[in-house]
Amino acid sequence: MEFEPLGMGNEVIEFDMMGLGDDAIDIEHTIDDDEDRLVENSYGSIGGSIGGGTGELYIPDGDTNLEPCEGMEFESEEAAKAFYNSYARRVGFSTRVSMSRRSRRDGAIIQRSFVCAKEGFRVEKEKLGHNARVKRPRAETRVGCRAMVVVKIQDSGRWVVSGFVREHNHELVPPDKVHCLRSHRHVSGSAKSLIDTLQGAGIGPSGIMSALIKEYGGISNIGFTERDCRNYMRSSRQRTLGGDTQILLDYLRQKQLENPAFFYAVQGDEDQCMSNIFWADPKARTNYAYFGDTVTFDTTYRSNRYRLPFAPFTGVNHHGQPVLFGCALLINESEASFVWLFRTWIEAMSGQPPVSITTDHDRVIRLAVTEILPETRHRFCKWHIFKESQEKLSPVLSEHLNFEAELHKCVNVSESTEEFESCWLSLIDRCGLRENEWLQTIYADRRQWVPVYLRDTFFAEMSITQQSDSMNSYFDGYINASTTLQLFVKQYEKALESRYEKEVKADYDTLNAAPVLKTPSPMEKQAAAAYTKKLFMKFQEELVETLTFLATKVEDEEAFTTYQVAKFEENHKVYFVKLNAREVKATCSCQMFEFSGLLCRHILTVFRVTNVLTLPSLYILKRWTRNAKSGVMLEERANDLLNNSRESLTVRYNNLRHEALKYVDEGVKTVEIYNVAMDALREAASKVAVANNKGGRITDRDHLSRRSHPNDTGRLHQSGSEGPLSQDEQDRKIQKLTRQLERAQRKCEVYRGNLLSVLKDIEQQKLQLTVKVQSIKLGMKD
Numbered sequence: 001m002e003f004e005p006l007g008m009g010n011e012v013i014e015f016d017m018m019g020l021g022d023d024a025i026d027i028e029h030t031i032d033d034d035e036d037r038l039v040e041n042s043y044g045s046i047g048g049s050i051g052g053g054t055g056e057l058y059i060p061d062g063d064t065n066l067e068p069c070e071g072m073e074f075e076s077e078e079a080a081k082a083f084y085n086s087y088a089r090r091v092g093f094s095t096r097v098s099m100s101r102r103s104r105r106d107g108a109i110i111q112r113s114f115v116c117a118k119e120g121f122r123v124e125k126e127k128l129g130h131n132a133r134v135k136r137p138r139a140e141t142r143v144g145c146r147a148m149v150v151v152k153i154q155d156s157g158r159w160v161v162s163g164f165v166r167e168h169n170h171e172l173v174p175p176d177k178v179h180c181l182r183s184h185r186h187v188s189g190s191a192k193s194l195i196d197t198l199q200g201a202g203i204g205p206s207g208i209m210s211a212l213i214k215e216y217g218g219i220s221n222i223g224f225t226e227r228d229c230r231n232y233m234r235s236s237r238q239r240t241l242g243g244d245t246q247i248l249l250d251y252l253r254q255k256q257l258e259n260p261a262f263f264y265a266v267q268g269d270e271d272q273c274m275s276n277i278f279w280a281d282p283k284a285r286t287n288y289a290y291f292g293d294t295v296t297f298d299t300t301y302r303s304n305r306y307r308l309p310f311a312p313f314t315g316v317n318h319h320g321q322p323v324l325f326g327c328a329l330l331i332n333e334s335e336a337s338f339v340w341l342f343r344t345w346i347e348a349m350s351g352q353p354p355v356s357i358t359t360d361h362d363r364v365i366r367l368a369v370t371e372i373l374p375e376t377r378h379r380f381c382k383w384h385i386f387k388e389s390q391e392k393l394s395p396v397l398s399e400h401l402n403f404e405a406e407l408h409k410c411v412n413v414s415e416s417t418e419e420f421e422s423c424w425l426s427l428i429d430r431c432g433l434r435e436n437e438w439l440q441t442i443y444a445d446r447r448q449w450v451p452v453y454l455r456d457t458f459f460a461e462m463s464i465t466q467q468s469d470s471m472n473s474y475f476d477g478y479i480n481a482s483t484t485l486q487l488f489v490k491q492y493e494k495a496l497e498s499r500y501e502k503e504v505k506a507d508y509d510t511l512n513a514a515p516v517l518k519t520p521s522p523m524e525k526q527a528a529a530a531y532t533k534k535l536f537m538k539f540q541e542e543l544v545e546t547l548t549f550l551a552t553k554v555e556d557e558e559a560f561t562t563y564q565v566a567k568f569e570e571n572h573k574v575y576f577v578k579l580n581a582r583e584v585k586a587t588c589s590c591q592m593f594e595f596s597g598l599l600c601r602h603i604l605t606v607f608r609v610t611n612v613l614t615l616p617s618l619y620i621l622k623r624w625t626r627n628a629k630s631g632v633m634l635e636e637r638a639n640d641l642l643n644n645s646r647e648s649l650t651v652r653y654n655n656l657r658h659e660a661l662k663y664v665d666e667g668v669k670t671v672e673i674y675n676v677a678m679d680a681l682r683e684a685a686s687k688v689a690v691a692n693n694k695g696g697r698i699t700d701r702d703h704l705s706r707r708s709h710p711n712d713t714g715r716l717h718q719s720g721s722e723g724p725l726s727q728d729e730q731d732r733k734i735q736k737l738t739r740q741l742e743r744a745q746r747k748c749e750v751y752r753g754n755l756l757s758v759l760k761d762i763e764q765q766k767l768q769l770t771v772k773v774q775s776i777k778l779g780m781k782d
Contacts, residue, residue: 068149072161080151080159084114092172094181116147185224205230251489263348267340280326280348287323288349291315294460295354314474316460318628319506320534322474332392338368377457380449392438400431416450492567520612535624545601553607565602575602597621
């Protein structure tokens with residue numbers, strides 16, 4: 001019986017293993033298959049009992065004419081391998097190459113053994129050797145199964161089955177799950193083409209898998225998993241970017257040499273190849289110290305506008321403008337890569353997590369955020385979900401023309417969770433979409449993207465229903481679908497300069513253009529002096545609206561008084577404000593202050609009717625004021641970023657590697673230069689050893705000898721002495737001066753803190769006096 005090669009193309013790892021026999025050379029190689037090391041058995045014969053497992057034999061069902069048998073011939077070794085793998089797919093197990101034998105005469109392979117993937121046993125952890133590190137516990141997958149087929153080459157050049165073991169010692173996989181087995185997972189040529197097309201259109205791995213499932217009629221017909229899809233996309237990006245990544249790395253190294261506060265890190269994948277890159281310039285790190293309370297992780301490169309695998313961390317400054325907190329070049333989008341990215345970003349931001357973070361609606365990103373930022377409120381971008389709905393609900397939108405508008409209204413207009421739940425169920429039932437899987441998914445995640453569930457957390461947005469395109473606004477006009485990585489480096493600089501100029505312009509407008517007041521309220525004048533121009537305009541809008549609202553006392557308790565606030569002649573839409581008159585604290589059912597950091601018109605209405613003329617200081621968030629980026633504390637925090645970066649392990653490693661590579665490049669040119677370089681490295685190694693013996697400390701004498709000219713040491717002498725000091729006297733003198741300098745610095749810090757406190761009190765008293773004077777003037781007019 002003859003069989004032609006089948007187009008399986010499975011990507012199992014092949015290795016040779018020790019075999020028996022006197023007419024062949026047996027070569028054994030170690031293998032790390034899926035991070036599991038195996039103890040491979042050597043077979044003297046194919047027969048024998050089935051060892052390991054449960055002791056129960058599992059015999060495959062099916063047509064015996066379609067299974068291997070002794071004497072069966074194949075045109076080639078690949079044909080035999082493909083046939084056995086095809087048989088394994090029908091039966092329900094995975095295969096791999098286990099053993100090979102080579103000819104002593106010419107080294108050609110003369111025998112192959114294809115086995116069940118559960119053959120062999122995993123080595124115990126203590127046997128791994130070389131201090132091997134286990135990344136995470138893995139389930140036991142090797143049970144000593146003996147199912148296998150052995151093929152030998154004949155003089156005719158054909159391969160013949162010389163042995164076959166049919167029985168397994170483990171349960172077989174049912175047909176609907178066989179596509180998850182490793183030897184049957186293969187990204188076909190047609191699937192690669194479709195993935196490339198969808199990836200070029202900016203669709204992520206989850207969206208691509210959904211399209212493939214629909215195209216192939218089910219996940220079991222695709223032939224690979226989402227993880228395989230992500231791996232292929234990563235390889236495709238690496239091929240596309242090619243050497244351009246080196247341009248980016250050179251740029252980052254140069255920036256760090258110019259300023260040690262510039263932070264960057266590179267992640268290596270399992271093959272020690274470059275995977276992802278993250279960087280943050282000093283200004284980005286300083287901005288985070290001021291405005292890092294809420295963050296957006298921007299993945300809009302997946303959209304049609306961005307083909308570059310680039311994702312910035314952004315926030316909002318005191319003018320409501322986007323600010324940068326760092327950037328990432330994403331080649332690998334696995335969970336481990338996102339975990340590395342978020343951990344590295346937090347390290348660059350001095351270990352301070354944000355209050356909230358907004359990301360794309362992605363399962364892998366959610367897992368990474370949950371692991372690295374467990375205390376941070378995670379929100380999915382509503383804009384992305386609405387955009388995704390146009391694709392996922394295309395047939396629904398064609399049939400129900402008003403569905404999209406009603407969906408937006410349900411999400412954005414609902415004032416309470418009960419109202420949203422009622423509106424959602426009514427809409428879904430009316431359109432008969434209870435069984436729609438995508439709608440079920442986003443409904444299950446509603447607490448992470450529907451505004452009514454998120455109002456108790458700060459996101460720096462001016463209203464609950466705000467629909468902004470902020471997630472892709474920072475680099476608008478600088479990156480498009482045709483931007484290469486080489487061009488991006490230049491455009492990145494231009495974008496930073498442009499954003500900085502806009503911030504400076506907003507600062508200038510705030511300081512030099514007095515806003516027009518619309519009411520005689522002292523509160524309005526106070527806000528005009530405190531807030532930036534844009535934030536004051538928003539506050540002014542809320543304040544003016546209070547003139548159309550009425551507040552009615554509905555409950556008076558010992559600590560709080562509850563008011564019902566509604567617009568004139570619109571009593572059907574009411575809000576409830578609780579006021580503590582003694583402490584001048586208020587909360588509103590709309591939760592605008594918690595969400596945006598600005599007081600709502602409802603609380604301002606209650607302040608008006610209770611004669612609260614000025615804003616309590618706790619309701620003026622410094623991050624929205626003119627002085628958001630001033631103050632000693634923030635300046636010290638910014639200086640700490642510089643000091644921390646200099647001590648950063650990543651920075652030190654990158655600097656040492658960069659300097660060492662210079663010697664490598666120069667030192668290999670000639671034997672003489674090589675010898676000189678080796679002597680220099682040995683001398684450096686001895687100095688490092690001395691420093692290690694001293695606990696990593698370099699004495700003042702070492703610093704002096706390195707920074708000063710040898711002849712300059714004689715210049716250090718005591719006042720009035722005739723000759724130079726001895727080395728020990730110099731060290732003692734330097735230590736004494738150092739202690740005096742430290743004491744002076746501590747005193748300066750105390751004086752500086754006291755001065756800051758006095759200035760703050762003066763500023764507060766000045767503001768209170770201004771408000772009182774204004775109140776007296778208003779009283780005299782009345």
